[in-house]
Amino acid sequence: MIPILKSDQINKIDAHTIQNEPISSYNLMERASKICFEEINDNLLGKDFNGTIHIFCGLGNNGGDGLVIARKLHQIGKEIKIYSLFWGQNKSFDYQKNEKKVNELNLKIEIINNDSHQFLIDKNDFVIDAIWGIGLSRPIKNFASNIIRRINNYSSNIISIDIPSGLSVEHNFKIQKDAIINAKITLTFEFPKLSFLLPETGNFVGDFKILPIGLDKEFIKKQKTNHYFLKKEDIKPIIKSRKKFCHKGDFGHSLIIAGSLGKLGALLLATKACLKSGAGLVTAQVPGCGYNLVQQSIPEAMVIKDSGEYFLESLIDVAKFSSIGIGPGINKKKITLKLINNLLDNFKSPIVIDADAINIISENKVLLKKIPKNSILTPHVGEFRRLVGNWVNDIERQDKLRLFAIKNGIYVILKGPYTSIGCPCGKVFYNSSGNPGMATAGSGDILVGILTSLLSQKYSSKEAAFIAVYIHGLSGDLAQKKYGQISLNASDIINNIHNAFKYFHL
Structure with a gap:
């Protein structure tokens, strides 16, 4: 780097x-x-x-x-x-x-x-x-x-x-x-x-x-310095190759908690990305209205039907899961707040937290103390502002990113051009892959899936953050070569995750 x-x-x-x-x-x-x-x-x-x-x-x-x-x-x-x-x-x-x-x-x-x-x-x-x-x-x-x-x-x-x-x-x-x-x-x-x-x-x-x-x-x-620029050469050595006699249990079991009425696409994108990034097993927890959709759209995934018909309400037994990603499209209902609170009480390994899960935490700051150490938050700029308050300029924003990660003992991936990763050690790493075409609906949901998948495969949170942001950006770069920036959409990114990993000869 x-x-x-x-x-x-x-x-x-x-x-x-x-x-x-x-x-x-x-x-x-x-x-x-x-x-x-x-x-x-x-x-x-x-x-x-x-x-x-x-x-x-x-x-x-x-x-x-x-x-x-x-x-x-x-x-x-x-x-x-x-x-x-x-x-x-x-x-x-x-x-x-x-x-x-x-x-x-x-x-x-x-x-x-x-x-x-x-x-x-x-x-x-x-x-x-x-x-x-x-x-x-x-x-x-x-x-x-x-x-x-x-x-x-x-x-x-x-x-x-x-x-x-x-x-x-x-x-x-x-x-x-x-x-x-x-x-x-x-x-x-x-x-x-x-x-x-x-x-x-x-x-x-x-x-x-x-x-x-x-x-x-x-x-x-x-x-x-506290600031570093990540390149391809930094990512390749930390990606693991697979042994000949491995099996799906070696690569963990991921749980994606996402989706609500009208926002089931976020669930589909995160789940597909999780599978494409190498998790051995992936389960999606969905509101009742999304059960048949996920079963039919993603045959590789297992599906658990939540007690809520339109919004997620109940915490399932999470003990068997290697990693959990929560937030894409879940909405901010009070019953969903209760679900997040229960999850933070019951799952002590790092969690990937995105979108409305971040917004719920921003409105209930007491939850910050419950987030497991080395968890990964993935806010865009607006969500980050709700977490930490406003800033005078971008230099102050990056200082807030660094200090927030240190204070809470977590990784914060601030999405955008040159996505920056604030680490609990006090350093900030900037990603070199990606392009403006990725500023499109669903792009962040894919990142959640990649991160959750990598955590299930026993990567450290730091390694998962580095690999995920680079693979995510590279998938977008490969999609851009075919579709350009204006017409690029989230599905194009998912459809190039395999090419991004192949880029590292894997």
Whole structure:
């Protein structure tokens, strides 16, 4: 997994690498910028691109990166225009060295300042944003913010180097949306930045690609952080392969408690996902109105008919179950509150809690103390707000996530882009799979099924959370390839769970 670090930590890693590799800061800039150039030329511009590439540079090291990229693009015959923004700051040493190299090639650098800031960008041209890097600690104002606004208005083909100009790594000040570059893609060095992963700021980043630039790996491991980015490589080692002489009893017995009149689809989705994710046995507890539907729709599942005809009312004997998932589509009736209370009194292993089960707990906070340790809650943003109250910004939201998980000794999977997993150890992990097409009814019910299935197979809660969010997102990514994002629905996700596991050669 990749640590998500603060700007001062990244600067320390740069300095340590320079001192101990050893490599000069100028050559480190050359190495990083060369990697950016290769990515731009090989994968982003396209073979048929014959327009102009406009490179906007600040006067610091991010601007120095821009000058290196400009020089290399020129050397392979690309049409480029270089602009340097002057607003009173001094040029960095490495910027000056690269400026000299650009001048030796007789390339013109257009100066943009408060008195002179004319430029034109064709809609098909590309822009490379190298104005301001990770050192930004305050909003960009005055003429520089006007330049950013004009760049955004001119072009949708913007490539930001390391971070979109105007955006802070830690998002530690009130953002000015019209003073931040709207990148189509961000090429970021070595680490994702926290602001890339949060709703308030992530849209400025576009897609991002992490480019390793050879920073000292051992020194990186020594950095302390509470935030990590999960990749495929982190998931594969924890997924268990099956032994030749196994049987269904080895993979547990899951209970899905879900559904009510008008919301039986949530029950079907969670139960199907539980089966698709490898549970040995799956039982669905359903209100009477859903009994025949489940029996006929999911022949692999066993079904227990609740005493309530339209809503769940009674707690069955839960002793025989390895794992329980509760919440999708259950409604918030008082009798359902009683069921949840009884479940928390009688089942002491981790439970997966979702949807209306979370809403019931939010309205009856005394139930929080009854939730078994290492249980997994799966709220969306609205449900999480009901649990913890409001927040000022997304940084505070993530702090609330972390502290809530610590206080209650549970895992909280906050669903959304880059779904974040708050752990009772105080760390937060961000998922790298998934796409906007998954913002569709029933998607969260599937996650409940996957989690409940994995718990029944004796994965730890942490392992189950990691695997489930990644498999869930990957299933959505595989479905997107076939159906696109707009037409993607929950059944498409379920129908790709097997392909997601096959992705890991299982």
